[in-house]
Amino acid sequence: ILNVEQSPQSLHVQEGDSTNFTCSFPSSNFYALHWYRWETAKSPEALFVMTLNGDEKKKGRISATLNTKEGYSYLYIKGSQPEDSATYLCAWYSGGGADGLTFGKGTHLIIQP
Amino acid sequence: DGGITQSPKYLFRKEGQNVTLSCEQNLNHDAMYWYRQDPGQGLRLIYYSQIVNDFQKGDIAEGYSVSREKKESFPLTVTSAQKNPTAFYLCASRLLNGMNTEAFFGQGTRLTVV
Numbered sequence: 001i002l003n004v005e006q007s008p009q010s011l012h013v014q015e016g017d018s019t020n021f022t023c024s025f026p027s028s029n030f031y032a033l034h035w036y037r038w039e040t041a042k043s044p045e046a047l048f049v050m051t052l053n054g055d056e057k058k059k060g061r062i063s064a065t066l067n068t069k070e071g072y073s074y075l076y077i078k079g080s081q082p083e084d085s086a087t088y089l090c091a092w093y094s095g096g097g098a099d100g101l102t103f104g105k106g107t108h109l110i111i112q113p
Numbered sequence: 114d115g116g117i118t119q120s121p122k123y124l125f126r127k128e129g130q131n132v133t134l135s136c137e138q139n140l141n142h143d144a145m146y147w148y149r150q151d152p153g154q155g156l157r158l159i160y161y162s163q164i165v166n167d168f169q170k171g172d173i174a175e176g177y178s179v180s181r182e183k184k185e186s187f188p189l190t191v192t193s194a195q196k197n198p199t200a201f202y203l204c205a206s207r208l209l210n211g212m213n214t215e216a217f218f219g220q221g222t223r224l225t226v227v
Contacts, residue, residue, distance in 0.1 A: 004155070032213050034215060034216070036216075036218075041220075042220070043117075043203075043217075043218040043219060043220050043221070044203075044216075044218045045218075046215030046216065046217075049213045049214070049215050051213050089155070089156070091156075091216075100146055100158035100161050100171050100172075101146075101158075101216060102158070103148070103155040103156040103157075104155050105153070105154060105155040106155065
């Protein structure tokens with residue numbers, strides 16, 4: 001089993017501050033990197049699916065970057081709001097017949113008013 | 114509304130009993146997946162299916178079985194052979210038209226062995 005690592009495991013951020021966290025994944029056999037937001041009592045929802053080295057994606061105040069050569073992705077949240085509180089999961093897709101996504105353990109983000 | 118539905122939300126099972134978790138999707142997705150989450154762990158893949166009547170073991174398939182008789186349905190049976198079945202189970206589906214399609218998840222089933 002190849003590991004996908006996320007750091008930090010949990011994070012407390014003041015409302016209005018910006019923050020970022022990391023996903024590390026194997027750089028070999030890379031097909032795609034997914035980011036999901038998982039709010040309490042809800043289903044995980046996709047934020048971004050990234051496939052190209054150097055890719056940057058943005059959705060409102062949330063953005064992500066991808067470095068496939070060194071095997072990492074950053075997720076940034078600008079001006080954190082209470083509704084950003086959630087667990088953020090990244091998942092690595094290697095393709096090659098193994099169709100499942102390999103997930104990290106997630107970063108649990110708590111925005112403090 | 115299109116979506117993916119898991120039932121039941123909570124399930125209690127006596128030791129030694131088999132139990133089946135339901136997962137249905139009306140998104141016309143090709144692939145379906147079962148993941149398990151334990152405290153402090155990431156989602157781990159149990160089984161997946163890319164097409165009707167075909168499925169593949171994931172990383173932790175021992176003690177589980179699945180079927181894919183219909184495109185819409187991918188039930189998971191937790192058998193008595195699963196040594197530690199108490200966990201949160203998530204079902205997901207995905208369209209297989211390329212490498213960049215996101216997964217859609219159900220709301221999960223929390224299974225407790227009593």
